Amino acid sequence: MKRVEEEKKEGEKEKGDEPNRVPTGIPGLDDLLEGGFPRGSCILVTGTPGSAKTIFALQYIVNGALKYGEKGIFIPIEQTIYDLHRQFIEFGYDIKKLHDEGMIGILSLEIKPEHGEDILEKITSKEFQEGIIEFGAKRIAIDPLNLVLQFSSGYGGERRGIQKLISTYKRLGCTTILTHERTRGGSDIEFGVQDFVVDGILYLQLVRVTGAFGDRERLLERRLSILKMRETNHGQGIYRLEIEKDGLHVYRDIFLRSELE
Numbered sequence: 572m573k574r575v576e577e578e579k580k581e582g583e584k585e586k587g588d589e590p591n592r593v594p595t596g597i598p599g600l601d602d603l604l605e606g607g608f609p610r611g612s613c614i615l616v617t618g619t620p621g622s623a624k625t626i627f628a629l630q631y632i633v634n635g636a637l638k639y640g641e642k643g644i645f646i647p648i649e650q651t652i653y654d655l656h657r658q659f660i661e662f663g664y665d666i667k668k669l670h671d672e673g674m675i676g677i678l679s680l681e682i683k684p685e686h687g688e689d690i691l692e693k694i695t696s697k698e699f700q701e702g703i704i705e706f707g708a709k710r711i712a713i714d715p716l717n718l719v720l721q722f723s724s725g726y727g728g729e730r731r732g733i734q735k736l737i738s739t740y741k742r743l744g745c746t747t748i749l750t751h752e753r754t755r756g757g758s759d760i761e762f763g764v765q766d767f768v769v770d771g772i773l774y775l776q777l778v779r780v781t782g783a784f785g786d787r788e789r790l791l792e793r794r795l796s797i798l799k800m801r802e803t804n805h806g807q808g809i810y811r812l813e814i815e816k817d818g819l820h821v822y823r824d825i826f827l828r829s830e831l832e
């Protein structure tokens with residue numbers, strides 16, 4: 572009992588006077604989350620290919636730096652800073668400049684299984700944790716979790732591995748996004764261990780819809796839903812997610828179109 576209380580006190584001390592919500596800065600989303608993610612939480616951003624998981628995670632880090640003065644570290648697997656820069660310059664964000672100014676950190680990880688490298692071990696190592704503290708990061712995003720787990724071992728299974736990741740960053744006072752590649756979409760998605768251990772799940776989908784003016788028009792649109800967010804009275808809808816000139820936007824629509832299965 573005493574230990575739990577001591578731990579709680581330590582947690583409070585780490586959080587200090589910081590607001591207890593971490594806004595994503597994505598227009599339309601924070602209002603659905605009582606202001607943002609709970610500080611210190613770990614959120615899974617899950618979806619099928621092309622559903623905008625990488626854009627979401629990087630936007631969370633960039634917005635932290637530009638809108639809230641919070642430093643962040645983006646950890647892409649097999650994507651370089653140049654790839655990210657090219658992608659985001661389209662939206663008017665200069666990743667290289669933010670990196671050079673020390674507002675965001677990018678740790679690109681290459682998969683080198685032939686060298687027996689364990690990615691999970693690397694990104695939870697003492698050395699890496701010290702790097703996070705020194706940099707002063709408050710936000711972390713890892714893209715994607717699947718590859719981290721695929722090229723890691725020695726933690727007694729997937730659940731233990733994800734828990735290790737979550738507890739490491741939580742202890743450092745960071746609020747973390749893990750992207751997750753889902754092979755099957757739709758409304759009857761199957762859940763896995765990752766869904767139960769994280770604090771929140773944002774589900775991104777690409778859906779086929781018919782146009783407002785008849786069946787002939789067939790479109791693909793993006794949707795976002797909040798499947799879980801601990802400590803939060805969150806929006807329960809299926810919201811429209813748009814990629815616009817300046818990045819992602821979330822809209823509460825009354826849909827004029829009908830979705831196709």
Ligand SMILES: Nc1ncnc2c1ncn2[C@@H]1O[C@H](COP(=O)(O)OP(=O)(O)OP(=O)(O)O)[C@@H](O)[C@H]1O
Nearest residue numbers: 618619620621622623624625626627661662752814
């Ligand atoms: N400048 C842009 N303007 C509008 N849409 C864009 C732009 N750049 C990318 N997209 C859209 O975003 C999609 C890619 O987004 P993103 O890379 O975040 O998806 P992802 O979910 O991470 O995909 P994957 O599972 O392949 O990693 C593209 O397929 C395209 O539809």
Ligand SMILES: [Mg+2]
Nearest residue numbers: 624625626714
């Ligand atoms: Mg991606």
